[in-house]
Structure formats: C-alpha cells, structure tokens
Amino acid sequence: MVSFDARSKDPILTLQDVHMRFGGVTALKGIHYQVPRGIVQSIIGPNGAGKTTLLNCISGVLHPSEGVISFLGRSVESEPPHRIAALGMSRTFQHVALFPRMSVLENVMVGRHVRTRSGFWAVGLRTPTMRREEAAIGREAKAWLDFVGLADAAHLEAGALPLGKQKILEIARALATDPALLLLDEPAGGLNARETEELGELIQRIQARGITVILVEHDMNLVMSVSERILVLYYGQPLASGAPDEIKEDPQVIQAYLGDEWAPEEGKPIMNGRF
C-alpha cells in the first residue's frame, strides 16, 4: 500500500482553471474543482461534455492547455502518465485497454510494475532480490484477482474473457498499482443489470480500503447508489456539483439532460432509471 495519511483533510485532487483546446475546439473551459480524500466522486454529463477528456488530463494522457492539476499536493499537469501512476493514481479506459494475448494473471502483474524495481540486469541474471520480488508480484496479483473474483480465470488469455469480466480485470489491474486514487472511465458500459450491481459492490469494497474513486459513468442507478459527490459537466464546464439527492433535483441538470419541455413541475420526482 502507498503510505499516505488516509484521514488527512486536504483534498486528494485539485483542479485550478483547467482548459483543454484541440485546434479550434475547446473541450474543457476553466474547471475549478476539488476531490476530497476517501470518497467516491462521480462525474456525469451528456456525451461530448468532456468527461473522458478531463480524465485524460488528470491521468497525464493529455496535457491541459492551461491550468494546474495537483495530486497529493504535487502539480502533475505536465507529468507523463507513468510518473503520475508512480505517485499513486491509476485508471481504466472507456474502451477496455487490456493486453489481449497476455494471461489474466500477467495483466494484473503488469499493474505491480510500478511498485517493483529490479532492472534489466537484475532480471536477466535472476538475482535473489529479483526472485523474491517476482514471487511477491505473483502473490499480490493473485490477491487482487481474488479481491475482484477472477481467481479462477488466472491462466486464460485476457482477450478471451467476456466484456463484463474484462472490465473487472481492468479494475483489478489498476488496483494492483496500489493507487491512492482510482479513475474509472464508464466501467458499466456494456454490462447487464446484475454485473452493474456487482460492480457497485466492488466500488464500495474499493472505497472501504481507503482508495478514493473518481467514477465517470452514464448509468444513473450505479452513480446514485455509490457516489458521495457528483460533478455534472456540460459542454466542458461544470454545471453543478453536490450530493446525489441535490443533483437529482437540480433543474439545470435535468434541463441539460432532458431538454426544456421535460423540466418537472414542482414536487413531481423526475423519472428515474436510465435516460
């Protein structure tokens, strides 16, 4: 586990005036936001709102055109993804990015890479420290597979798994890096109701281990059931943020999602379930 004080009050992630421009298109327009430590923070918004772009900026895949992103007190907006991962942030991808021809266990073992050190020469000569580390990698990886319930599929090729299990495997791989902050990019995409429910339980178990989770998701049931705070993005700008109940009632959010004529009269609960 990465040694950090799970209970300290300062936020795990702070975004200050984050802008992202692709040529003419401005995907993110000046986002200020703080994510407290230890919570499940959801980010929702219609397609094209800039959710994935924001995630890519936070995780270093993209470097924001302007603004500062600080993680665990250090500014990371210009750091490469592998160094951010070393600081204790890990992620999954919208379209599952596994290593298809490697086994399930090996995929998770790659997650342990950032927490181990033996270099080219050490592994080539199989030094004693390297062998001990390799054994530890094996153990840790199996442990995380057990945690997500994929232990029996350890020696299958990752590419052969059904989509649902691949999504879970990607989470296990991310967890294997001992993250302080886990970014989930639409993990429920393509899952059926039962799998989504299990995913919700898994996220809660992850949070129980003190790992902060940022969840980008469309499935409102999942979002409402697991998140402590929700940030709504609309055309690259934060529209609203707060607890799930507040967001459910917020007229601006409803209008953004359902358009004008659907704005609810006073007191009538909005239609729940998937939009």
Place this chain on the structure above:
Amino acid sequence: MDSIGFGAAWLQYALGGITVGAIYALVAIGYNIIYNVTEIINFAQGEFVMLGGLFAVFFHETCGFPMLPAFLAAVAAVALTGLILERYVIRKARHATVLSMIIITIAFSILLKGGAMLVWGRDPYRLPAFSGSGSILWNGVAIQPQALWVLAVSGTIVACLTIFFQRSVYGKAMLACADNPAAARLVGIPVRTMIFLSFMLSAAIGAAAGVAITPITLMEYDRGALLGLKGFGAAVLGGLGQFFGALVAGLLLGLAESFCAGYVSSGYKDAVALVLLLLALFFKPEGLFGSKEAAGLKRF
C-alpha cells in the same frame, strides 16, 4: 581549354540535382498512391521502376517498337505486375500487421529482382533518349534533353494526380478507402477495386519513371533497391500521402545530394540526403507538407 566560369558549375550541380530529384519524386509518388488508399508502404516500388526500364528495352530493342508504343507497352506490362502483386499477395494478407506487410513487400521485391535477373541477365541496358542524344550547351552549362523529359513526365504526373485525387469522384473514393475502409464500403465504394486500381496506378507511374530515366542512368536487374530507398525517403520527407510534397521533397533530396557532391565530398552525398531525412523524421514526422493531426490519426 574552355574553362567555364564558377557560376556555371553551380548551375551544373543544380541541373544534375534536379534531374536526379525528379527521379526520386516519381518513385515517391508511387509510394504515396498506394499509401493514400491502403496505408501500406510498398517496398517493391523501386522494382516497378526497374521493370519499367527493362520492359521498355525489351519492347524497343527486341520487338522493335518505336519509342512511344514501347513506353506505353512497358507501363502496361508493369501495371499488370502491380495487379498481380495486389490480387495474389496483398489481398491474401489483408489482416497483416504493419511489420509483416513491410516484409511481404520486401519479399515480393526480391522475387521481382530474381525474375528480372533470369529474363534480362545481369548486364546494364540502355534506351536511346526520347529526343536525340547529346546535350545542349546553354551559357556554359550542358543540359541533357532527356533530363527535361524526366522533369516533364514527373510534372504532368503530379498535376494529373492532384486533379484526379482532389477533383474526380474516383479519386475521392480512393482517398475515402484509406481513411475508413468500412465507411467507404457502407456508402457503396468498391474498396477492393479501389485498392486494385491504386496498385496498378502506382506500378504504372513507377514504370513511367523507369522508362524516362533509363536513357540517363542505364537500367539493370538490381537497380531498383537504391531507387526505392531514396524514393521512400522523399515520400516521408514530403509527408506521406502528399503528392506535391513528394515532388518538392524529391527535388530537395536530389539538390542536396548534388550540392554535397559538388562542394562537400562526393563520397558522402548519399549520407547527406539521409541525414536530411532523419532530421525530418525526428522533428517533423508528418513531413514538410503533412498535417500533425492527420499523421497522428493514421493507424500504425
């Protein structure tokens, strides 16, 4: 002895450089056509040039065709080779990765070289210049008419291609296949025939280059490799897929070689051209005229 003033030497190097550059440009154009439609780099492009020259020698010398029919017959024969390459090799390896596609085209080029060696033997062959041999003296600088023919051929080809790909429906259809073959099929573009056409067109242009340069450079069975290498360099320098880029980059490469040979050291002229190319690759991989986004999006 008429020792010609220094000015003329500079001009002589430039002329030599442009002639060689036009050859590289023509080969580079061949790469771009196939790349535009299939994103494949056909390393056998140099062999098409060689075959063009040798077929022209066969039709002109052995079958006694006059120059123009020999030119057209050679272009047709090599286009047929391009067709065979696409039909029986490329189509079989549709799902090949970038790397194995490179290997396939290299293997095919070795096949063509072996075949040419069998049919034409190992000696160099020559074609008479299109408009009489000998050179014209123009204030101290000797100009080969054939060099002007090479420039004319490459100029017209670039013009036709730019128009074809930008103006005509067929051209746009070909470009569409490269960006998104699935979408192209959806809107009814026969992707397979487009790819088929691109290989024939690229082979034909390679052949045209081969016929145009043989009177200047002679042609032999293993001449294709170096031409292919320089042509690919020009294609990358000019930005993969850009015809105008290929022409300019080819000429630049030829001039760089010629001036280096003239003023630096004739032994290192090839090295200078390649250093130019490496710098372009490292600092501007999308090439002089390519766009950064377009290069980034291309599937590798």
Place this chain on the structure above:
Amino acid sequence: MVGRGRNRCVGRASRVLLWVCALVLLTPVGVLAGGKPYKIGAVFSVTGGASFLGEPEKKTAEMIVEQVNARGGINGHPVQLVLYDDETDATKCNLAVKKLIKRDKVPVIIGPSTSGNSLAVVSVAEAYKVPLISCAASYKIVEPVASRHWVFKVAGSDKHVVGKMYDYMQAKGITKIGIMTVSTGFGASGREELLRLAKDYGITIVADERYGPKDTDLTAQLTKIRQSGAQAVVNWSVGPTAVLAVKGWRDLKMEGIALFQSHGFGSKKYLELCGDAAEGVLLPLARVNVGPLLPEDHPQKKVIMEYIRAYEAKYQEPISSFGGHAWDSMHLALAALQAVGPDRAKIRDFLENTRNFVGQHGIFNFSPQDHNGLSKDDLEMVVVKNGDWALAE
C-alpha cells in the same frame, strides 16, 4: 550495333536452356572417360554487385572444362569443375571455399572474382594449405608474400595499370589530372595506386572524387574535375558507372580534357552502351581485348584468337577481359594437374616456379617473391575508335 542488341534478349531464354543442358552434358562425360576425375574448385561472383566479373569467368571456366574433357581429360583423368557462386558476399565466399576444401576436397581453387572476397579467403587458403589462384587485382592478395604462401593471382595489379597509364601521360606532357573512383574494392585499390604513384611520374592530382556503384548521375563529379583545371580525368570503375562517366564526359563537352578509363572498361558491351560517346577514350588493356590487332608473331596471338573463337561460338556474345582471368587461372591449374597430379603442395610449388606461361593477360613469370608474375609491359595503351578498340600511338 542496334541489331546486335535485338536478338540478345530473345537469345537470353534459349541460352538459359543451353546452359542447363550443358550442365547435364557435363556430368556424364566426367564418368565416361574412366579414371578418378581431377577436381578443380572455383568460386565466382556470378550474381550480386560483381556479376559482370563472375558471369564471363564462369562461362569461360565451363567452356575450358568441356574442351579438355572432349580431348580425353588430363593423363586419362576427366576434369570436374566444382563451381559455387558467392553472390559478391564475403561471408558466402568464406563458406564456399571451406566447402570446396573440406567436402569436395579439391586440390586447387580458382577465383574469387573480387578483391574483397579474395582477401576474405586468403587466411582460409593459408590455414588449410590449399593453392588458390585469385582472379582479382588488389596487390594485397599476394603481398606480403611471407603470409601468402599458398595464394596466387592472375589479374594484373593496379600498379601495373596505373604505371602504364602514367607512362602514356608523361609521354603526352600531361601533369595535372583529376581522378574519380567508384566506392567498391575495385575503385578503392585503384585510387590508392593512383595517389601513391603520381609523384613518381611528376603528376599532381588536382581533384579526387568518389561515387557509389549504383549512382545514377556523375555530372557533379565531372563538373568539379572540369573546374579544377585538370588536363586529363581518370575514371576508375567497372559496370554501369563506367558508361555513365563516358556519357557525362561527352554531355559536359569535356572533349578538351582527355578521359582515361581503368581496365574495368574493357568489355565490348560497355562500348555498345556508350555508342559513339566513347570516341577517343584511352585505357590500358590486356592483350586479350585487342587480339586481332596484335602482330602475327606475337606470342599471345594464338591463344587469344583461339579463346575468342571458342567463346563467341559457344555463347554468341563478345568476350570480356574478366573472362580472360578465368582462362589464365584454369590453364595454370590444368598445367599443374598435368605435371604433378592432384597434390596440393606439389601444385603450389609447380605454380610458384612457372615461367613464361603464355596467357590472355600476359606472359606469367611466377617466383617465390612474385605470386602475380605480370608487369606493365603485359598491357597495351588502347583508344576507342569508331566503336572498337585501336592501339594508341
């Protein structure tokens, strides 16, 4: 001249068939004549960069074996030629020579064709104590003689060719020359000798240009030499670049500056490719190329004319001087086999003491200190006159 070219391509296919049946013919003949066959090992660059050397050498060697076997072989033993193509590659040549020595157990080896490959196998010949007669020119093949005990060569050294050329220039009062050499073994060793011997003849080299074997344009090099105020330009290359040099020299209107070529230009095919652009080009050549021009009483006349007749009858194409190297090395090997039989050490001693052996490239006088046996007197200064060789005055 175009007529000649017309049937060459169509002739090509029939020749391949001819060559195949020649091969078939060859093997049974060996068996028929009784007695254990005498083997001669040969390694030529039949394909690859130096194919213009290896191809005529291979054809000449095969023709000579046919002739010898037709006459009943040597002392009743048929001659078997074991020939490998090293594709102008040093590694392949190294392997081919070792195969000849260990598997085919040949008593004597002729070839390789290029200086580079010859130098690559000198150590093998010395290690396994097998006499090797190289067809390449570099003097390093046979010098220092101490460590070249088993190695001979039949091609004239570049210092003979350069010596002959500089003699002619000195006679014509040429003192400033520009040189342009191809960046292969052939060109590099020529350049070395040109630079080394220049001062002995009071000649200064005012331009030293180089180019690649597959280059398509030499105008830059020629222009630089034209600017340097040279009275003559020496082009040292073989293959297409030799032809391009002549065409470039003609196109740049440099007739005022004499063009000298190396013996690498000594093949009728190149003359044909140059057309009339080669008029007036000067080059030192072995007498094999100018057989018909030699006076009747010249010792080499008979063997040269016989070689030309046999070669052109069999292959319908003009001989090349490189084929002459194969003729010399084959006949030296055959003479040794006839005298001392297939014993490697005896063959070596026989070769080392061979005197006035009349060959295509000169009259060979080998000695323990000279494993080449030629001098610059074995060359003639030749000029190109209306598409053919003529003796230069």
Place this chain on the structure above:
Amino acid sequence: MSPRKLVPIGVFAAFMAAFPWIVAPFESVSHYTDVMVFAGIFCLVTIGLSLLMGFAGQISLAQAAFFGIGAYVSAILTGRFGWNPWAAMPAGAVVCAAVAWIVGVPALRLKGHYLAMATLGFGVIVHIILNEEVEWTGGPSGMVDIPGLSIAGTPLLSETAWYYLVWTFVAAALLFSYHVLHSRVGRALRAIHEEEKAAEAMGVPVASYKVQVFVYSAVLASLAGSLYTHYVTFLTPSSFDLMWSIRFVLMVVVGGMQSLWGALLGTVFLTFVGNEWLQVFADFEVLVYGAILLLVVLWVPQGLVVWMQERLRLRRAADLSRSE
C-alpha cells in the same frame, strides 16, 4: 521452468553439443559446422532483434549497422592499437550501446513505417561511413590481417573450437533473454507491444523501456560483430549493408516473432537456405529465396516455430479431450 518444458530443451542442448561429432563422419555434410558458426553469430543478432521486434513490437532495420560497428571497433582496437581481443569486445559493446542510445531516443518516439525508415536511414549512413573513412576502416577494399582469438594462450583455429565458443555465447544470450522475458521487464515489453497507452498508464516508462531493449539488441549485435571479426579476420563494409539488416529481420519473422526459439531456428534455417540448400538452383537462387519468404510470411504469418508450437498445443489438447 516446469520439468515438462526442460526435457525438449535438454535434448536440443545435447544435440547441439554433439553436433560437430555427428556431422564430421558424413562426407557431404562435414562442412556444416562452418555454416553453424556463422548461424550462431547471426543468432546473437536475431535474439536481440526478437526481443526488440517480436516482444516489444519495435521494428529495426539497423541491426547490420550495429553488427558492423562492433566488428570494426574490435578490428581497429586489436589490429591497430594492439588491444587484447577480449578487451576490445566489451569496448565495442559500449560504443554500440552509446550509439544505439543516441539514435534510439529520437527514433523510438516514431512508430511503424517512420520507425522503419529512421532505422533504415541510420543503417545506410553507418555503411557509408565504413566505406568512406578509408584510413580507419580500410574502406571498400576492406581491412586485412586482424588477429584471431585465443583462450588462455591457445589460439582458436579449428571450426569446432569456434563452434563451441560461438554457441556458448548464444546459449548465454538465450538464457539472459529468457530470464528477461519471464520477468516484470519482459511483461512490460509485451505490454508495450499490445497496448502502449495502457502500459504507460500502469506506470511502465514506455519510452525508456523501448530504448533499453534497443540498446540491448545493439549490444548483442556488437558482440556478434566482434566474434565475426576474429573468425573471418577480414572485414569489408558490404557485409554490413542494408540487405543484411533485411535478412536479420526476415530470419526473425520467418522463425516466428513470438518466441526466442523462433528467432534461433529461423536464423539457422535461413542461413542454411541462403548458403547451402539454394546452391543447386544457381541462377534461380534469388527467385527461390524471394518465393520462400513470400510463402512463409503469407501462409504462416506467425512464423514456422510458433506455427509448430500451435500444432503441438492443438494436438496435445486434442489428446487430452480424447483421453477424458
């Protein structure tokens, strides 16, 4: 390694150890040991290339250039400066590592065709330098009388001695590479090949790992070059040109990129095809060589060895299912 895997490897090692004695008595194949010495030298190059191309997915058409740099550095240090060959060998490796690092950092930012072109361009530049710097490298006419190699005083002369020396190097490189592949570094390299974006997100410093494996392949090629120098005792730049870089890539692809054994057997196969078995075709040799490559890459894209491994696995699976 599980015992089931050790048996075939043991058998193969025994065969290789006894190879010179097996071949010697048979007249027509007694010279195969010579060919195996060259095959071994080329294996060193292709093992490194297999790691770079097969596992890390980065193409390189510059291996012959590193092979050449190693050869010439060894030749110059021993021939001209009188170094002991065993000291010159690591020196050559260090020079190659430095050159590979300088070229690798910018080149490996590129992908696909561009990377192929960058490595190809670098390879040709090295070939031109070897050709032009006549006073150091002897230029195109080559470099003569390079000292041989000797172990503890006794000079290595016989082919058999060289066979064992070269194949010991190959065994060591194979073992080292095998260990690298079956470790966190190997997994990281394979991850880079399969999904670079995800590997970077998991903390694998993709850029520096690509360069490291590129340097490793260059060092192996340099060692091969040093062995080649002292074995042939003569060098000419044409042995290190672009065609040889292409041949090394073909050896890895034909053998099979997904396994070290693929590189090994592919190299031995193509060395024998190129030097031995195609001699009979004479004029048709180049044509047949091209045809073989085309057929293999078209019908067996994963390579001969990997194809055989799949056949074995399928048959073993079929046996299992039948026996249940």
